[in-house]
Amino acid sequence: MKSFGIRVPASSANIGPGFDSMGLALNLYLTLKVSPSDKWEITQHSPNLPEQTDYDNHYIIQVARSVAANWNQELPACSITIESEIPLARGLGSSASAIVAGIELADQACNLNLTQEQKLEIGTEIEGHPDNVAPALVGGFIISTVVNDDVDWASLQDPDLEVILYIPGSDLKTEEARSVLPENYTREHAASASAISNVLIASLAAGDYSLAGKMMEQDVFHEPYRASMIPNYHDIRREAKQQGAYGTVISGAGPTMMSFVPKDKGQMIVAHFQEFLPDYQVVLLQADHTGSSIISNF
Numbered sequence: 001m002k003s004f005g006i007r008v009p010a011s012s013a014n015i016g017p018g019f020d021s022m023g024l025a026l027n028l029y030l031t032l033k034v035s036p037s038d039k040w041e042i043t044q045h046s047p048n049l050p051e052q053t054d055y056d057n058h059y060i061i062q063v064a065r066s067v068a069a070n071w072n073q074e075l076p077a078c079s080i081t082i083e084s085e086i087p088l089a090r091g092l093g094s095s096a097s098a099i100v101a102g103i104e105l106a107d108q109a110c111n112l113n114l115t116q117e118q119k120l121e122i123g124t125e126i127e128g129h130p131d132n133v134a135p136a137l138v139g140g141f142i143i144s145t146v147v148n149d150d151v152d153w154a155s156l157q158d159p160d161l162e163v164i165l166y167i168p169g170s171d172l173k174t175e176e177a178r179s180v181l182p183e184n185y186t187r188e189h190a191a192s193a194s195a196i197s198n199v200l201i202a203s204l205a206a207g208d209y210s211l212a213g214k215m216m217e218q219d220v221f222h223e224p225y226r227a228s229m230i231p232n233y234h235d236i237r238r239e240a241k242q243q244g245a246y247g248t249v250i251s252g253a254g255p256t257m258m259s260f261v262p263k264d265k266g267q268m269i270v271a272h273f274q275e276f277l278p279d280y281q282v283v284l285l286q287a288d289h290t291g292s293s294i295i296s297n298f
């Protein structure tokens with residue numbers, strides 16, 4: 001085995017009504033540098049990583065070992081240096097990026113030659129929904145679903161707008177934010193929720209961003225149940241709208257919020273929010289179009 005690198009982007013899932021289905025890859029990255037070694041060694045260089053350097057309990061290694069075991073292989077010992085720009089448990093898909101990194105690690109270290117569809121199915125099974133795993137693997141704006149154990153997906157052309165994230169200092173585990181959602185929805189509720197999502201996708205495809213922003217803020221699948229867990233939810237939505245944002249939603253399961261804004265307005269809205277929310281990291285990001293990648297000669 002030669003040394004190699006793995007780079008996986010962050011992602012913002014749901015985009016309002018696209019619950020468990022829509023996700024946009026973003027230019028914040030989890031990066032692993034992997035070298036062959038006669039013993040396991042994990043070095044981490046980032047405040048965005050859990051304090052686990054014991055390989056037995058490390059999530060990325062656990063995923064890689066279980067993927068290797070499913071192909072009747074054993075993950076060889078490696079020396080791995082991990083860095084991350086993706087804040088943990090903030091609704092930016094850190095767990096999906098870690099899962100994708102684990103799958104890529106097993107694929108490279110054990111020469112599994114997994115296809116992208118196999119990686120997507122394994123990652124979705126582990127994460128439970130494809131909305132972060134799909135853009136983390138493929139890049140771009142991905143709409144995905146699971147039908148009869150197949151993960152089906154389509155890529156939406158990159159919308160011509162800017163993305164702002166409002167990242168608070170506190171975290172929120174996805175599991176906790178899922179526990180407040182209803183078990184069932186009435187037919188009327190579900191029909192309305194999916195109709196709103198349909199209009200969102202059609203309006204994004206048509207480039208009608210005002211309508212898209214309106215639909216983003218009309219979600220009835222998850223946002224109404226989570227709003228009280230998200231710091232400054234109503235203030236951020238109201239203030240962003242006043243500053244010219246098309247629409248503002250919970251990023252993933254939160255607590256980060258995300259706005260789509262017109263192309264020339266991003267810097268101005270970020271500057272406004274840096275004063276309005278001084279305790280937040282307010283950042284302008286770009287879509288990632290590459291998805292996870294292997295870097296040789298790292």
Ligand SMILES: Nc1ncnc2c1ncn2[C@@H]1O[C@H](COP(=O)(O)OP(=O)(O)O)[C@@H](O)[C@H]1O
Binds near residue numbers: 090098172
């Ligand atoms: N790079 C990583 N290495 C190991 N574990 C990770 C990594 N990134 C995320 N995780 C695991 O995923 C958890 C966060 O997942 P989750 O609650 O779904 O939030 P997020 O919105 O960031 O995906 C972390 O607490 C940690 O257990």
Ligand SMILES: N[C@@H](CCOP(=O)(O)O)C(=O)O
Binds near residue numbers: 020129132177222252
């Ligand atoms: N559809 C999921 C997305 C979770 O995203 P994350 O970035 O918070 O892990 C949900 O809304 O629960």
